[in-house]
Amino acid sequence: MTARLVLYTIFAALLAGLTLLSSFYAWSPYSDEDHHPHGAVYVRPMHK
């Protein structure tokens, strides 16, 4: 096993770990939810 392959395996494991961590917390740079500066929005009119 070459040093390059060892390094690549570590790199792949780190990337996979980061991807799983972001999935675990349901975070994605591509998600479309609005980010409100003062927290979530209350929408009272809809509770009819």
Add this chain to the structure above:
Amino acid sequence: MSAPHAPKAPRTLACPNCGGTLALEAAGLTVNLGCRYCGSLLDVSRPEVELIRKYNRARARFAIDLGQRGRLFGEDWAVIGAIKRKDQSDNWSEYLLYNPYVGYRWLVEYQGEWQFGTLLLDLPEGDDRAVTWRGERYTRQWSEQEAVTGTVTGEFYWRIANGDRARCLSFARGETVLSRESVEDEVTWTQLVPVEADEVRSAFAIDGRRMPRKPRPTPSSGFLRPAGMEADDLGPMLLVGLAAAILTLLVMVFIAGPVDRASSVIAAPYGMTREGIKVGSITVGRDHQFVRITARGREFDNRWVDLDYSLVDRASGQAVTGYGLVEHYSGRDSDGNWSEGNRRADTLLGGVARGTYDLYVDAGAHAWPVDLAVGPAPGWSLAEQIPVTITAEAGGLPWGNWITLLIFLFIPPGIIVWHRFRNS
């Protein structure tokens, strides 16, 4: 130098400095001789041996002894000369091989790796970036280096001395290297092909303890070495990347959590926005989950529908909001028929906390190129509405994350493939 020479009988002579007996393998062709015992440089181009430079130093250590014979590439060779050279960062050994019927060749050893060198008579053409030789393109490996000659021992067909300097530039194509050496106005080219260390060892019967060893790999050395010189780990690398991608996807499916889905068809009114249309309720079963909202419009053209989503937590009244757009346009211009837009829109809401949610939509339809606020669009009536099917699903997969992982995973092997393709 690679042309056959008329064989002449080897002769022996005595070193004028130390008296050591020296054998001359290429008598008649050899110009300089470095005494293998004291290191003194001798001029042997004339019958009377002349001392050029006197040294009294310990015998230089080379992996192959002078006079050693061996068979490489189907020919028998005698090692008649050996020199040590160095540049700014490295040092290496070069052995001059001689066969009276074939000529001279080189055996170059650098950090336990060996190359067999043949002086070129048909010269490559090109510039400092790339050259073409025998119809094949070779690209430059490194920036130009100055090689300095160190220890010299044995016989050589040119005048050589410790401290000689040459400018070196190498060009590679796969594992074959063309090395260009310039000394003042004289330029020589050598083709270097790799030889397995074991082959050299068995050919010249080198004692294993004297055999140069490869240095321990450092973390960066594997990446810095030129194409063709590294072990071929591209296949295993692709397998590791593929395995990492597939395993990650499987675990992502597992941790995406329970799936809950709600779906409804809403009618988006034209020219106004209908607020607070309830689509349905879904339950987020994990601490954090993605919720994917998909909108699919029915057959419509030259219209778009704005969709503002509010995913409202029943317990707290807090909402996670997002936006979707379904649109489709078509027409005909000088290039013919055209169409653009998508009647389907995916909206991914991330970080949705555990709980039960109601999905509300504010929907409004518009026409292109003219909305009702400006003037009635052709084919529209105030009563027209666009039906849109809205589906909300908790526990969806963030495909974007996985595709990003895939891209990053295949960048390193991609660079290697590109590098090899460029050199092939």
